[in-house]
Amino acid sequence: xxxxxxxxxxxxxxxxxxxxxxxxxxxxxxxxxxxxxxxxxxxxxxxxxxxxxxxxxxxxxxxxxxxxxxxxxxxxxxxxxxxxxxxxxxxxxxxxxxxxxxxxxxxxxxxxxxxxxxxxxxxxxxxxxxxxxxxxxxxxxxxxxxxxxxxxxxxxxxxxxxxxxxxxxxxxxxxxxxxxxxxxxxxxxxxxxxxxxxxxxxxxxxxxxxxxxxxxxxxxxxxxxxxxxxxxxxxxxxxxxxxxxxxxxxxxxxxxxxxxxxxxxxxxxxxxxxxxxxxxxxxxxxxxxxxxxxxxxxxxxxxxxxxxxxxxxxxxxxxxxxxxxxxxxxxxxxxxxxxxxxxxxxxxxxxxxxxxxxxxxxxxxxxxxxxxxxxxxxxxxxxxxxxxxxxxxxxxxxxxxxxxxxxxxxxxxxxxxxxxxxxxxxxxxxxxxxxxxxxxxxxxxxxxxxxxxxxxxxxxxxxxxxxxxxxxxxxxxxxxxx
Numbered sequence: 210x211x212x213x214x215x216x217x218x219x220x221x222x223x224x225x226x227x228x229x230x231x232x233x234x235x236x237x238x239x240x241x242x243x244x245x246x247x248x249x250x251x252x253x254x255x256x257x258x259x260x261x262x263x264x265x266x267x268x269x270x271x272x273x274x275x276x277x278x279x280x281x282x283x284x285x286x287x288x289x290x291x292x293x294x295x296x297x298x299x300x301x302x303x304x305x306x307x308x309x310x311x312x313x314x315x316x317x318x319x320x321x322x323x324x325x326x327x328x329x330x331x332x333x334x335x336x337x338x339x340x341x342x343x344x345x346x347x348x349x350x351x352x353x354x355x356x357x358x359x360x361x362x363x364x365x366x367x368x369x370x371x372x373x374x375x376x377x378x379x380x381x382x383x384x385x386x387x388x389x390x391x392x393x394x395x396x397x398x399x400x401x402x403x404x405x406x407x408x409x410x411x412x413x414x415x416x417x418x419x420x421x422x423x424x425x426x427x428x429x430x431x432x433x434x435x436x437x438x439x440x441x442x443x444x445x446x447x448x449x450x451x452x453x454x455x456x457x458x459x460x461x462x463x464x465x466x467x468x469x470x471x472x473x474x475x476x477x478x479x480x481x482x483x484x485x486x487x488x489x490x491x492x493x494x495x496x497x498x499x500x501x502x503x504x505x506x507x508x509x510x511x512x513x514x515x516x517x518x519x520x521x522x523x524x525x526x527x528x529x530x531x532x533x534x535x536x537x538x539x540x541x542x543x544x545x546x547x548x549x550x551x552x553x554x555x556x557x558x559x560x561x562x563x564x565x566x567x568x569x570x571x572x573x574x575x576x577x578x579x580x581x582x583x584x585x586x587x588x589x590x591x592x593x594x595x596x597x598x599x600x601x602x603x604x605x606x607x608x609x610x611x612x613x614x615x616x617x618x619x620x621x622x623x624x625x626x627x628x629x630x631x632x633x634x635x636x637x638x639x640x641x642x643x644x645x646x647x648x649x650x651x652x653x654x655x656x657x658x659x660x661x662x663x664x665x666x667x668x669x670x671x672x673x674x675x676x677x678x679x680x681x682x683x684x685x686x687x688x689x690x691x
Contacts, residue, residue, distance in 0.1 A: 278307075528569070
């Protein structure tokens with residue numbers, strides 16, 4: 210049964226949804242504050258105002274009766290409150306204030322009871338009355354605040370009574386305004402969400418479309434802005450990845466073409482010379498047989514090199530670490546090469562200050578030297594001189610054993626130096642079959658040195674020859690030199 214594809218919301222949808230949710234949360238808080246809790250906030254604010262007014266009156270409690278009465282009258286006119294101050298000194302009681310004759314503070318018994326209740330509550334008490342009960346003849350809710358200060362010979366009590374303004378009408382007005390504000394906020398949220406989505410999702414959508422063509426000539430960089438720094442960096446990364454993939458694809462195509470060429474050429478020559486020796490009288494001679502043997506050897510080397518390189522790249526070809534005299538091994542290899550190439554006019558010059566005994570894979574390191582010398586012979590100049598130098602060097606406080614193989618050939622262009630360790634790389638990017646070797650030598654050198662934890666490189670200038678070198682760290686784990 211075909212598995213259904215899960216639908217995942219896009220970035221545009223998520224951005225708009227998040228913006229709308231954020232706006233909804235803000236509106237919900239505003240509605241709670243200005244509608245649901247409006248009455249509670251209003252009453253708390255009113256109580257704070259009464260406490261502040263009481264403190265102002267208490268600060269003037271020592272004034273003479275007339276001055277205190279004038280101040281209270283001014284405060285009552287400004288606030289709409291009823292204020293009564295009762296001062297008791299010894300047996301004398303004085304009431305100073307500005308009260309409604311029909312109000313609660315005009316009732317002597319109510320005032321006496323309020324003072325006693327205030328004393329029992331620790332000196333401060335607040336009452337809120339519901340106007341719907343009509344017990345005081347007020348239609349609106351009201352609040353009564355009392356504060357008592359005990360003195361050595363009596364007390365001073367400040368009592369404030371105020372009617373509360375109904376909030377229902379205010380709440381209705383606020384609801385109407387909030388509805389308008391909510392609609393405006395939602396529209397703004399949608400617009401902002403669209404702008405954010407266009408700024409962020411449009412480049413990402415374009416990147417996604419481009420990524421489908423990564424590694425092909427159809428891949429394009431973003432145009433018209435990347436939207437943000439992260440998107441620009443992602444575009445840069447994808448562009449580099451696409452360029453690398455195209456390079457790898459080109460190398461893969463070139464490798465297939467080159468391998469096909471190198472395999473086909475010796476097979477064709479073997480087949481052609483074999484048929485010629487069979488069909489043409491007198492061609493079955495030692496010279497033609499030697500050509501067939503040489504081509505078979507070349508084919509064998511090519512297959513062996515390809516197999517060796519494949520194992521190295523796959524990590525299947527493990528190192529066989531043994532202790533051997535690397536200087537002696539290299540000297541013997543140079544001697545064999547010199548003997549074979551002497552008839553062709555080649556000269557191999559080997560220099561070493563001292564002998565070194567190392568621990569490493571003798572066969573693979575010998576293959577490294579063989580490939581480097583073979584490469585130098587193929588590309589040396591008219592002098593046909595190849596120099597091999599063994600030396601000890603120090604770099605950044607570390608000691609290395611270095612092997613240089615130097616020729617005086619045409620050299621390598623600077624822009625091609627990073628690629629010479631690739632398979633079949635040629636200066637003109639056109640493959641030719643090497644006279645000796647398989648075109649895989651330097652790539653094998655690279656893999657073997659990496660497996661040994663060593664270094665490799667080349668110094669070359671056009672027209673001045675090339676110096677290929679490899680290095681092994683001295684006194685490193687697994688490579689004890691003496």
